[in-house]
Amino acid sequence: RDMLAAVCTLHLAVLGCLLGTACSIEVITSKELEAINGTDTRLKCTFSSSAPVGDNVIIAWMFRPISGGDDQTIFYYHKNPYPPTDGHFQGRAVWDGNIMRNDASIVIRNIQSTDNGTYLCQVKNPPDVHVEMGEIQVRVVNKAKLSEIFVLALVIGVGSAVIILIVLAFVLCRYYRIKKIHRSTPVSVLECSEKLNEKPGDMKEVYA
Secondary structure, three states: HHHHHHHHHHHHHHHHHHOOOOOOOEEEEEEEEEOOOOOOOOEEEEEEOOOOOOOEEEEEEEEEEOOOOOOOOEEEEOOOOEOOOOOOOOOOEEEEEEEHHHOOEEOOOOOOHHHHHEEEEEEOOOOOOEEEEEEEEEEEEEOOOOOHHHHHHHHHHHHHHHHHHHHHHHHHHHHHHHHHHHHHHHHHHHHHHHHHOOHHHHHHHHHO
């Protein structure tokens, strides 16, 4: 039954294309990406298709150098991933997607400044007649900029430190004030102690 349902769905998709109804594929990428030199960078590419997603899906990643020149195919997928066996991206372009989740992403390991350029994610899914491409402009930098989360964490950390210092200063001031009061009245304290230790007979002698 599952096989029959899949075949029927495929036939309906083909019929829809032939009748001129919507039959297209959409590829979604981040458009621009800033990568830190020497890190593993994920090039995210997702897609949606009017046809069922399965073994028919074909994915190709191309690289267009910032210096110009022809597009270079750096990764290919059809039923299985096929990473490059030679060239600049050999051993560095690896599959990180999931076709059943409409994910065609790859990872560039140890990205370098020579990897600056445009990365093209092309997805085909017959019987969709349209072939879409997503583009990612990659710029490799030496270090990352301060993110909003880091700035927020820094502000919270500084604020907490200031509050702790204020509380600590208050406690120390109170401690030294009490200590100063005790130091200024040693005789009075001693007299009180002597009076408490006096015997009743001694008290009579005083009154006599």
